Amino acid sequence: MMKKEDLIHSIMRISDANGISGFEDEVLAVIRDEGSSLGTFKEDRLRNLYLYRSENREGLPLVQLNAHTDEVGFMVKAIRPDGMLEFIPIGGWIPSNVPAHMVRILNKEGEYVPAVVASKPPHFMSEAERNAPLDLSKMVLDVGARSREEVVKEYRIGIAAPVIPDVTCRYDANHDLLIGKAFDCRIGCASVLATMKALQGKTLPVNLVGDFSSQEEVGTRGSMVSTEQIGADLAIVFEGCPADDTVVPEYQAQTCLKKGPMLRHIDARMITNPRYQRYALNLAEELGIPVQEAVREAGATNGAPIHLSGGGIPAIVIGVPVRYAHTHYGISAVFDVEAAIALATELLQRLDEKIIRSF
Structure with a gap:
């Protein structure tokens, strides 16, 4: 064995x-x-x-x-003028499990760019928005860019870029558990x-x-x-x-x-x-x-x-x-x-x- x-x-x-x-x-x-x-x-x-x-x-x-x-992961669907990236799911996801997590986006140079799965902050939500279920179409990937041009030219991210959960596996020896x-x-x-x-x-x-x-x-x-x-x-x-x-x-x-x-x-x-x-x-x-x-x-x-x-x-x-x-x-x-x-x-x-x- x-x-x-x-x-x-x-x-x-x-x-x-x-x-x-x-x-x-x-x-x-x-x-x-x-x-x-x-x-x-x-x-x-x-x-x-x-x-x-x-x-x-x-x-x-x-x-x-x-x-x-x-x-399971995601794929870049479109790049907004403000530098936010719209995305689609690859595999089965429940929308409520997706926001406020880190992901890795594979760019055209073969490098991984860290990003945050973001949604509208509660400070700017209407009452109706606060009570409505959050779906993936209301989320974006934020690499910290300010424009579409910056995403494309500096971050080298394009349409159809694969997006992977940014997680590193760890082992808890005391309890014989893996988390990853x-x-x-x-x-x-x-x-x-x-x-x-x-x-x-x-x-x-x-x-x-x-x-x-x-x-x-x-x-x-x-x-x-x-x-x-x-x-x-x-x-x-x-x-x-x-x-x-x-x-x-x-x-x-x-x-x-x-x-x-x-x-x-x-x-x-x-x-x-x-x-x-x-x-x-x-x-x-x-x-x-x-x-x-x-x-x-x-x-x-x-x-x-x-x-x-x-x-x-x-x-x-x-x-x-x-x-x-x-x-x-x-x-x-x-x-x-x-x-x-x-x-x-x-x-x-x-x-x-x-x-x-x-x-």
Whole structure:
């Protein structure tokens, strides 16, 4: 098993990399570095990144270990004459979570410019404005400029510039917690790498490919391509899943911090293969690996396009709980990441062609 300090370092590096949907090059560079000893990397034209395990052998079933590389963020839409930047969301945001935060804007020189997400100060609001819900169209990005010309010529910011939450990941050793951005799904990316590292040098009954797919946050687009490129027989989807332990009654909570990864039976776009799901849950129980089960009415993961590809690829989702996903800051427990990796590692040492066919 990967050393805990190495796992934490890997998560922090991948979390801190900047990459909204479609602009994920920096994330891929970190993943390539983190996985350099594990096998052969390939890339497609949508910037999906594939890591084929060095120990793969001819004639074995192929298992796809998926996680997505993009994060939610924003994009510059227009530059006002007064130097304020209008923007659009990339991925799902609740408007009330956006204002009064710092962001990074990638300019034409490849440099990041700090900016504040600003709205009209309360001092200048009418009573009606104070009582009205604040939407994104009422917010701007302020880099401190006084004119459009200054933004374009001095800050070198243009239309369609990607905008990333300005957050640096940190680890609280006293409580075994990570606080940072993009845990959906950079924790998943780190989990794929850690799983492959844990199995490095071992003889397996299956072949492995790490699938670091792009553009999940805008409609699982990358995995629509990656799953066809790979042609796997089985899939494990790692995801950073929204934790519910602070927002629902205790009896309803199914994605709690420090209770292990969540395996969802259903969401808006996938009914998990019940035979594969039960096999994974039974194995976790047998080995004492803590897991949680969930029934979700909304949301979706890359499992959606994967399980509809190739005649129907059996797929499970191993989700690490993330408090406050799709905001600037997520909170996750390393304990849950370790349990997710342990479950995947144990599964991959047991799954063979006969078991996969039974699903």
